[in-house]
Amino acid sequence: MLDLIASHWNYLIVVVLMLIGLYIVMSRQNLVKKLVGLSIFQTALFLFYITLGRIDGGTAPIINPDVDYVYSNPLPHVLILTAIVVGVATTALGLALTLRINDAFGSIEEDEILAAKAEDGLIEEKKS
Amino acid sequence: MIMTNIPGLIVVVPLLSAVIVALMPSGGVAWVLTLLATIATFALTVINATTGDGATVSYALGGWPPPWGIEFISDGASRLMALIISFLSVASTLYANVLIKKEIHEKDQARVYGAWLLTIGGLLGLVMTGDAFNLFVFLEISSLASVTLVAMGAGVDRRALIAGYNYLVIGAIGATFYVIGVGFCYAVTGTLNMADLAVRLPGATAAPVFVGLAFMVAGIMVKAAAFPVHMWLPAAYGYAPSAVSSLLAAIATKASIYVLARVVFTIFGGLPDVTDLLLNWVILPLSVMAMFAGTILAIYEHDLKKLLAQSSIAQIGYITLAFAIGTTSSISAGFIHMANHAMIKGGLFMAVGALMVTIGKRVTMSSIEGLGRAMPWTCSAMLVCGLSLIGLPLTAGFISKIYLVLATLDAGMNVITGLILLSSALSVLYLWKIVEVMWMRPYKGKALAENILIYGPLWLVAIANIVFGIYAKPIVDLADAAARAITGGAL
Amino acid sequence: MMSSNPVFRVTTKILFAPIIVYGLYVQFHGDFGPGGGFQAGVIIAAAFILYGLVFGMVALRKLAPPRIVALFMAIGVMIYGGVGVVSLLNGGNYLDYNALDHHDPAHGQHLGILLVELGVGVTVTSVMMVLFFAFAGYGDPKAEDDGGQG
Amino acid sequence: MTSVMINLFLVSLMVVIAVMVVRTHRLFAVIVMSGAYSLISAAMFVNLDAVDVAFTEAAVGAGISTVLLLAAMARLPAEEKPLKTNVIGPLAVVAIVGALLVTAVVDLPAFGSADAPAHTHVAPRYLAESDAKLHIPNVVTTVLASYRGFDTLGETIVIFAAGLGVLLLLAGKTKTQLPDYSKPKTARSATRPKASSSPKKTRQSSAKKKKAAMKGSSS
Numbered sequence: 001m002l003d004l005i006a007s008h009w010n011y012l013i014v015v016v017l018m019l020i021g022l023y024i025v026m027s028r029q030n031l032v033k034k035l036v037g038l039s040i041f042q043t044a045l046f047l048f049y050i051t052l053g054r055i056d057g058g059t060a061p062i063i064n065p066d067v068d069y070v071y072s073n074p075l076p077h078v079l080i081l082t083a084i085v086v087g088v089a090t091t092a093l094g095l096a097l098t099l100r101i102n103d104a105f106g107s108i109e110e111d112e113i114l115a116a117k118a119e120d121g122l123i124e125e126k127k128s
Numbered sequence: 129m130i131m132t133n134i135p136g137l138i139v140v141v142p143l144l145s146a147v148i149v150a151l152m153p154s155g156g157v158a159w160v161l162t163l164l165a166t167i168a169t170f171a172l173t174v175i176n177a178t179t180g181d182g183a184t185v186s187y188a189l190g191g192w193p194p195p196w197g198i199e200f201i202s203d204g205a206s207r208l209m210a211l212i213i214s215f216l217s218v219a220s221t222l223y224a225n226v227l228i229k230k231e232i233h234e235k236d237q238a239r240v241y242g243a244w245l246l247t248i249g250g251l252l253g254l255v256m257t258g259d260a261f262n263l264f265v266f267l268e269i270s271s272l273a274s275v276t277l278v279a280m281g282a283g284v285d286r287r288a289l290i291a292g293y294n295y296l297v298i299g300a301i302g303a304t305f306y307v308i309g310v311g312f313c314y315a316v317t318g319t320l321n322m323a324d325l326a327v328r329l330p331g332a333t334a335a336p337v338f339v340g341l342a343f344m345v346a347g348i349m350v351k352a353a354a355f356p357v358h359m360w361l362p363a364a365y366g367y368a369p370s371a372v373s374s375l376l377a378a379i380a381t382k383a384s385i386y387v388l389a390r391v392v393f394t395i396f397g398g399l400p401d402v403t404d405l406l407l408n409w410v411i412l413p414l415s416v417m418a419m420f421a422g423t424i425l426a427i428y429e430h431d432l433k434k435l436l437a438q439s440s441i442a443q444i445g446y447i448t449l450a451f452a453i454g455t456t457s458s459i460s461a462g463f464i465h466m467a468n469h470a471m472i473k474g475g476l477f478m479a480v481g482a483l484m485v486t487i488g489k490r491v492t493m494s495s496i497e498g499l500g501r502a503m504p505w506t507c508s509a510m511l512v513c514g515l516s517l518i519g520l521p522l523t524a525g526f527i528s529k530i531y532l533v534l535a536t537l538d539a540g541m542n543v544i545t546g547l548i549l550l551s552s553a554l555s556v557l558y559l560w561k562i563v564e565v566m567w568m569r570p571y572k573g574k575a576l577a578e579n580i581l582i583y584g585p586l587w588l589v590a591i592a593n594i595v596f597g598i599y600a601k602p603i604v605d606l607a608d609a610a611a612r613a614i615t616g617g618a619l
Numbered sequence: 620m621m622s623s624n625p626v627f628r629v630t631t632k633i634l635f636a637p638i639i640v641y642g643l644y645v646q647f648h649g650d651f652g653p654g655g656g657f658q659a660g661v662i663i664a665a666a667f668i669l670y671g672l673v674f675g676m677v678a679l680r681k682l683a684p685p686r687i688v689a690l691f692m693a694i695g696v697m698i699y700g701g702v703g704v705v706s707l708l709n710g711g712n713y714l715d716y717n718a719l720d721h722h723d724p725a726h727g728q729h730l731g732i733l734l735v736e737l738g739v740g741v742t743v744t745s746v747m748m749v750l751f752f753a754f755a756g757y758g759d760p761k762a763e764d765d766g767g768q769g
Numbered sequence: 770m771t772s773v774m775i776n777l778f779l780v781s782l783m784v785v786i787a788v789m790v791v792r793t794h795r796l797f798a799v800i801v802m803s804g805a806y807s808l809i810s811a812a813m814f815v816n817l818d819a820v821d822v823a824f825t826e827a828a829v830g831a832g833i834s835t836v837l838l839l840a841a842m843a844r845l846p847a848e849e850k851p852l853k854t855n856v857i858g859p860l861a862v863v864a865i866v867g868a869l870l871v872t873a874v875v876d877l878p879a880f881g882s883a884d885a886p887a888h889t890h891v892a893p894r895y896l897a898e899s900d901a902k903l904h905i906p907n908v909v910t911t912v913l914a915s916y917r918g919f920d921t922l923g924e925t926i927v928i929f930a931a932g933l934g935v936l937l938l939l940a941g942k943t944k945t946q947l948p949d950y951s952k953p954k955t956a957r958s959a960t961r962p963k964a965s966s967s968p969k970k971t972r973q974s975s976a977k978k979k980k981a982a983m984k985g986s987s988s
Contacts (some may be wrong), residue, residue, distance in 0.1 A: 013780045015870045018308075019863050020787040025301060026859035031293060031836070032796050036803045038300055039834060040787055043810050045304055045311070046826065050819045051789040052315050055888060056881035060820045062652060062899035070395045070883065071734055072818035073892045074315075074838040074908040078534045078917055079261055080822050081909070082924045083307065085657060085743075087932030088829045090300050092750050093272055095841045096938040099280055102845055104286040104945040109850050111889035117287050136713040143926055144700040150933055156899070189919040191715030195891050209730045233942035239933055244929050265923035269930055283943035286839045308870075315877050318890030332886065339873030587823035621907050645824075650905045653820040655913065661828040668836065685940075690933050714918045728903045732914040735921065742925050745834055746932035751941040756841040 155237025370481025660743025
């Protein structure tokens with residue numbers, strides 16, 4: 001058990017971070033906080049990939065032909081560069097939507113927005 | 129030069145045209161360019177599907193051989209899907225012209241068409257790619273673009289904004305789950321290429337592979353709006369601008385379901401024990417629940433757009449059910465239904481959109497009273513698609529139901545056959561309600577003008593429903609090839 | 620959004636050019652050290668954002684008209700996609716940089732990588748600036764009347 | 770050993786910050802904390818030899834995201850309301866996901882082992898070719914722009930799509946339509962509802978109620 005924790009501790013902590021992020025997105029009502037939770041979740045995912053790519057005694061994958069280094073795996077780094085950019089794109093779009101929602105509904109709390117939404121439905125029924 | 133590069137061009141053409149279209153000064157010019165781009169893409173997919181000897185073609189992007197580079201795969205399955213997506217995007221684009229003008233401010237139209245093409249290009253990339261991580265990139269292109277499109281419905285109804293937000297956040301969670309799954313598979317195999325993964329996964333450490341499969345499937349089910357993670361779909365399709373609803377309903381979830389099949393049958397094709405477990409004990413029961421939940425919710429729904437969206441959940445259930453049975457004939461039936469349902473739902477959403485802009489308010493059971501007389505062209509096309517939805521003979525829907533029922537009987541799953549028939553019978557209820565209100569009641573309002581630019585494309589889709597209901601051979605053949613390709617001939 | 624504090628104003632004036640130069644260094648030195656289009660794009664955009672925060676949005680709109688910035692958003696993608704199209708025309712697969720120079724594929728790769736990184740840099744810079752314009756100018760009627768629309 | 774100690778320190782900080790984000794209701798504080806979280810993760814990336822990723826995370830995650838969040842906060846309510854809903858559902862999902870993740874993670878190759886499959890199949894070719902054949906020492910650049918260049922094109926398009934979406938939503942002319950189709954389009958609330966203490970009585974929803982009442986009485 002202790003051996004396992006010693007050899008996998010980094011993964012286990014990444015899992016904890018992922019779960020906290022996921023919990024924030026799923027449980028919170030506030031739209032901004034959901035986005036922050038999402039980015040915590042995604043950053044934990046980045047950490048997971050980079051942890052995968054790490055080699056003990058390795059160095060950053062920038063080749064120096066004169067010295068015989070061990071290099072870390074560059075592929076996860078590339079994937080995560082892509083994922084980081086996707087993450088900021090999601091955050092930006094989510095924030096833009098949050099601003100519009102705040103203007104349209106006067107709130108960024110999900111339960112209040114849902115109440116306003118239900119009201120819209122009632123107005124429609126009354127009209128028809 | 130063009131011939132050898134077709135698999136790449138199918139994706140590149142819409143994506144790069146999107147960038148140009150978004151810069152256009154007026155919506156009219158942007159629409160013409162969008163139409164040209166979708167027609168060109170359609171032509172490419174037709175050439176892609178008709179030339180060649182049916183063998184799998186691998187297209188190495190950047191000239192790097194897989195698994196080091198990214199490859200596109202053109203096989204029976206991706207050919208059929210690309211064909212469906214590009215055909216319906218042509219029809220939806222034709223139809224969009226008038227509706228986008230009505231629902232979106234003139235200054236915004238060019239950019240909306242840009243996002244429109246990005247959605248199409250992203251979905252095409254989703255079906256063409258043979259690389260597990262590249263798939264994620266396309267998932268995000270299509271989802272960011274379609275979230276924007278859905279949220280543009282705020283010009284008609286503010287609830288589109290919250291629908292867009294939920295679509296974005298739930299979709300992002302789904303995509304992140306998918307990437308976690310890919311990460312596990314990469315950690316134990318060292319590759320991201322789908323074909324290479326299929327070879328190396330059976331020999332890899334078991335636990336990360338199983339969990340990787342679970343996460344990938346869960347993530348994609350969110351994107352495909354499979355029961356029980358479908359909650360974003362009714363609002364997103366219900367409040368999106370009408371043109372956008374018809375585009376997304378026709379093709380967006382289909383591409384995700386296809387990806388689900390790719391993951392289960394191609395990437396994890398070497399582990400039939402594990403995937404059978406998943407299909408029989410998770411996807412099959414969930415599909416059956418989806419069939420009934422979607423249908424029953426649709427029966428109680430008054431808003432027609434949302435009713436159609438609920439019915440989509442049930443129809444997605446039919447498709448995943450067909451895949452879950454897992455025989456070649458059932459997978460083929462799944463593909464047939466995917467093609468037909470794209471035409472059916474595309475047509476129905478088009479019709480409801482046409483009604484909505486004509487009567488100028490949300491289309492509910494009470495606002496369509498007697499419209500059959502006031503808008504005969506639109507309503508009769510809607511009737512055709514509706515009959516196809518419940519599976520009346522001589523319509524495309526009939527063909528899907530027949531093949532689905534035959535496949536379940538073949539597999540010896542008589543209970544499932546009964547459930548399919550029962551759920552189809554239930555779907556008659558909501559359709560009959562629409563028909564009754566629309567055609568049997570007198571019309572009281574003022575005269576309404578129909579626009580051929582709107583009902584023309586709608587009839588194009590409706591006629592496709594009839595044509596492929598009578599002459600089903602092309603779709604059935606393509607679907608057979610697709611089923612064989614996606615299982616790698618293993619079954 | 621504007622600061623009248625002279626310390627900020629002077630510091631920004633002094634820092635503006637070096638930040639951009641550093642961004643360009645990161646952009647074109649990506650082959651040898653950490654860096655590349657994304658990082659450079661964000662750094663260059665940061666210089667403009669700093670300028671906007673300190674001297675106000677009006678000054679920033681004069682310095683970098685939003686319409687032009689939105690245009691560059693597309694130009695970056697087209698540079699990247701264009702490299703792919705050129706390699707197609709040269710008989711290679713899409714984005715095959717070897718086809719850019721048939722005599723010396725390594726040179727073709729260099730050229731291709733340089734150009735696509737440039738495309739990434741242009742798009743990232745302009746999108747980051749567009750985002751800043753949109754968020755800072757949202758709800759501001761002045762921004763909507765002139766270039767806020769881009 | 771020092772590297773392990775630094776890692777431990779950094780991840781513990783990240784966990785502490787993440788927990789604090791859950792518990793904090795002032796959104797400004799939440800945003801600053803998430804910026805700090807990103808920055809620490811960037812330090813973590815340096816320690817794990819991913820310098821390019823660290824650079825990007827520091828610039829994008831800690832920089833741009835934080836700036837955007839703060840810019841948006843200027844127009845949003847500053848405080849999160851206390852949670853009224855039940856958290857049992859989310860907790861159950863998180864527990865299931867956590868159990869799955871832990872079972873898989875403990876069976877992964879040990880952290881840092883050089884002979885893990887991830888390092889022996891595809892990656893060696895990149896390391897061997899990048900400098901020797903293509904004369905580009907930074908392997909991340911080669912893989913990013915050439916071997917997996919199409920991913921990067923896709924990602925540039927993702928960024929473009931986000932820019933397009935934000936332009937349409939925030940700088941577009943299609944204004945939000947409030948729920949009454951027979952009335953002419955309402956301009957995007959000239960008077961923005963304030964983050965008042967009684968949010969249900971914002972100007973818009975009360976105006977809407979009036980409209981609804983008028984409708985009801987006239988029909």
